[in-house]
Amino acid sequence: MKITIGEIANQAGVSTGTVSRVINGKPTVASETRATVLAVMKKLGYEPDPVARELSRRTKHTLGIWVGAGENRLSPYFNVIWRALMREMQLHATQFVELPVDITQVRRRMDAVLLFHCADIDQRLDTLWRRGVPGALIGHHPGVSCVAPDDMGGGRMAAAKLLSLGHRDLLHLTVSDEHQWAVDRAAGFAASLAEGSSASLAPVILRGGGSVLGGYRLMRDAWQQGHRPTGIFCATDEMAVGALGALADLGVSVPGQVSVLGFDGLVDLYPGLASVAQDIPAIAQEAVTLALGAIEREVVRHVVVPVQIIEGTTLGPAPGKRPH
Amino acid sequence: MKITIGEIANQAGVSTGTVSRVINGKPTVASETRATVLAVMKKLGYEPDPVARELSRRTKHTLGIWVGAGENRLSPYFNVIWRALMREMQLHATQFVELPVDITQVRRRMDAVLLFHCADIDQRLDTLWRRGVPGALIGHHPGVSCVAPDDMGGGRMAAAKLLSLGHRDLLHLTVSDEHQWAVDRAAGFAASLAEGSSASLAPVILRGGGSVLGGYRLMRDAWQQGHRPTGIFCATDEMAVGALGALADLGVSVPGQVSVLGFDGLVDLYPGLASVAQDIPAIAQEAVTLALGAIEREVVRHVVVPVQIIEGTTLGPAPGKRPH
DNA sequence: CTGAAAGCGCTTACAG
DNA sequence: CTGAAAGCGCTTACAG
Numbered sequence: 001m002k003i004t005i006g007e008i009a010n011q012a013g014v015s016t017g018t019v020s021r022v023i024n025g026k027p028t029v030a031s032e033t034r035a036t037v038l039a040v041m042k043k044l045g046y047e048p049d050p051v052a053r054e055l056s057r058r059t060k061h062t063l064g065i066w067v068g069a070g071e072n073r074l075s076p077y078f079n080v081i082w083r084a085l086m087r088e089m090q091l092h093a094t095q096f097v098e099l100p101v102d103i104t105q106v107r108r109r110m111d112a113v114l115l116f117h118c119a120d121i122d123q124r125l126d127t128l129w130r131r132g133v134p135g136a137l138i139g140h141h142p143g144v145s146c147v148a149p150d151d152m153g154g155g156r157m158a159a160a161k162l163l164s165l166g167h168r169d170l171l172h173l174t175v176s177d178e179h180q181w182a183v184d185r186a187a188g189f190a191a192s193l194a195e196g197s198s199a200s201l202a203p204v205i206l207r208g209g210g211s212v213l214g215g216y217r218l219m220r221d222a223w224q225q226g227h228r229p230t231g232i233f234c235a236t237d238e239m240a241v242g243a244l245g246a247l248a249d250l251g252v253s254v255p256g257q258v259s260v261l262g263f264d265g266l267v268d269l270y271p272g273l274a275s276v277a278q279d280i281p282a283i284a285q286e287a288v289t290l291a292l293g294a295i296e297r298e299v300v301r302h303v304v305v306p307v308q309i310i311e312g313t314t315l316g317p318a319p320g321k322r323p324h
Numbered sequence: 325m326k327i328t329i330g331e332i333a334n335q336a337g338v339s340t341g342t343v344s345r346v347i348n349g350k351p352t353v354a355s356e357t358r359a360t361v362l363a364v365m366k367k368l369g370y371e372p373d374p375v376a377r378e379l380s381r382r383t384k385h386t387l388g389i390w391v392g393a394g395e396n397r398l399s400p401y402f403n404v405i406w407r408a409l410m411r412e413m414q415l416h417a418t419q420f421v422e423l424p425v426d427i428t429q430v431r432r433r434m435d436a437v438l439l440f441h442c443a444d445i446d447q448r449l450d451t452l453w454r455r456g457v458p459g460a461l462i463g464h465h466p467g468v469s470c471v472a473p474d475d476m477g478g479g480r481m482a483a484a485k486l487l488s489l490g491h492r493d494l495l496h497l498t499v500s501d502e503h504q505w506a507v508d509r510a511a512g513f514a515a516s517l518a519e520g521s522s523a524s525l526a527p528v529i530l531r532g533g534g535s536v537l538g539g540y541r542l543m544r545d546a547w548q549q550g551h552r553p554t555g556i557f558c559a560t561d562e563m564a565v566g567a568l569g570a571l572a573d574l575g576v577s578v579p580g581q582v583s584v585l586g587f588d589g590l591v592d593l594y595p596g597l598a599s600v601a602q603d604i605p606a607i608a609q610e611a612v613t614l615a616l617g618a619i620e621r622e623v624v625r626h627v628v629v630p631v632q633i634i635e636g637t638t639l640g641p642a643p644g645k646r647p648h
Numbered sequence: 649c650t651g652a653a654a655g656c657g658c659t660t661a662c663a664g
Numbered sequence: 665c666t667g668a669a670a671g672c673g674c675t676t677a678c679a680g
Binding site for chain 2: 656657658659660
């Protein structure tokens with residue numbers, strides 16, 4: 001039998017209202033009472049029913065999600081962040097609608113809209129503005145709440161990591177489109193190298209398609225044209241997977257001859273892939289929080305979520321160097 | 325203001341119970357009453373609240389989803405079917421838990437489990453059996469309810485399509501792992517060719533990785549080894565994308581010199597991709613229906629969902645032939 | 649700080 | 665065939 005708030009209330013000797021207040025972390029509960037209730041909840045392995053919560057919360061919100069036109073909805077990254085967003089909305093007991101590019105078609109009421117990697121942000125915000133729907137976005141933009149990974153910092157971390165392994169001949173593979181994230185990752189990478197204490201280094205930067213095939217071709221062509229980097233930083237993990245495929249086909253050993261570092265943290269794409277990992281769950285959580293906050297006209301916030309390097313077997317010391 | 329069952333009842337001059345019966349297609353409603361209610365619902369653009377439905381339906385179900393160990397959760401196909409499953413569960417107001425490989429860890433109660441592309445089906449069913457949880461699966465297996473696309477028929481359709489375009493030199497790229505779907509697609513393709521009225525044809529079959537890179541390498545190597553097929557059938561769209569990439573790099577024109585046909589229907593992967601398309605929404609719907617049916621110990625059913633060729637610009641008549 | 653009670657939008661026995 | 669009523673598991677003013 002499913003265990004409910006009523007059962008908790010019984011065993012804790014309080015009312016269901018109090019149990020509810022504990023669940024929701026309301027401040028108006030005596031700490032002793034709170035402890036008792038928490039103990040009973042734990043003992044019984046209670047988990048609140050999200051469905052009932054959603055129904056009873058007066059203010060039920062539905063969030064629109066509006067994805068940029070160019071976004072590849074089949075990419076691994078989209079896949080992962082989408083699932084994280086879904087999970088987050090479920091926890092917040094929030095419904096959602098995925099918006100078509102032409103938003104005027106949409107009948108369902110939306111309380112707020114989350115823009116995801118849209119290039120034409122201004123125009124879309126304008127459309128929302130006219131409909132009186134507040135927005136938040138994953139990315140960067142003045143005047144609205146935003147959340148994004150620390151792309152610039154991640155680029156810097158990539159540089160620092162490769163430098164610390166002794167690499168001096170560096171290659172950066174990125175996308176030819178001027179996405180903010182790509183620009184920032186490249187800028188962070190280059191800036192950090194330029195600041196190097198000894199000789200200031202400049203990476204070779206090559207641009208192409210953002211897919212696995214894009215990375216493959218860039219890497220293959222670069223090598224065949226005589227480039228001999230020992231440290232390669234890719235703007236996405238997909239590109240890194242492609243680059244690794246090309247290196248394998250070229251007979252170049254990784255990480256013996258060449259180290260490869262991706263970005264995003266999708267290390268399941270390739271065994272041992274090293275990557276500057278985004279904290280996708282945190283981004284999704286912030287995104288939903290910001291969008292929900294926008295409904296209440298909360299103050300605009302810009303959240304930058306830290307990234308973190310996941311070491312893998314595609315990273316090693318530069319040939320002839322010892323690691324330190 | 326959200327429009328509810330009460331409002332419908334008011335305007336239709338009936339009770340909410342009757343409206344509910346109409347919504348749920350219960351037979352015990354006078355057809356005249358039904359028509360009135362339906363009309364009001366339509367006029368007001370009413371959509372039942374799935375959350376409220378779930379809460380009030382006495383029997384709330386939680387479905388476990390158990391994904392095969394080898395399944396690439398980042399692949400486009402997984403992405404698409406996963407989203408279709410989520411949507412279906414939402415419509416059925418069914419909760420779900422994604423199960424880890426080690427199911428003994430799971431605390432939450434599950435009413436049924438949906439197995440997705442598992443290789444070790446027998447063993448998993450056994451585990452479920454011991455826990456008294458019924459199962460259904462996407463794939464094929466005797467003794468449990470199953471749903472799967474018509475892999476064999478799709479292979480036949482691929483053969484028929486390429487033959488009708490005049491292609492006689494055929495290549496099939498597939499995965500090296502012995503997945504049921506891969507085996508069936510290849511078998512259908514080969515069987516259909518062998519039955520050809522004139523000379524019986526045999527395709528060259530090459531096996532490799534199922535990813536884009538796998539398709540790329542198979543295609544490139546085949547061409548460089550002197551294979552000169554004019555019609556290429558790939559077991560997955562991802563492989564087709566890879567093959568198309570290789571052909572582009574080799575300077576082979578598509579569909580001028582070579583036609584390429586994928587499988588799955590993920591035509592957004594590549595502009596103009598021709599593909600034997602699975603009806604993924606239908607599969608997801610059946611899957612959830614079967615799993616929910618298994619709870620009621622309904623009779624075991626095996627559902628095969630038809631596939632359909634999506635024509636694209638990667639398909640054309642064999643060189644020197646006119647289309648008919 | 650806490651309880652009693654109403655209500656979220658539906659479904660479903662129970663009567664009639 | 666249909667209505668009145670209870671109930672799904674929670675949250676939240678309203679009192680105290």
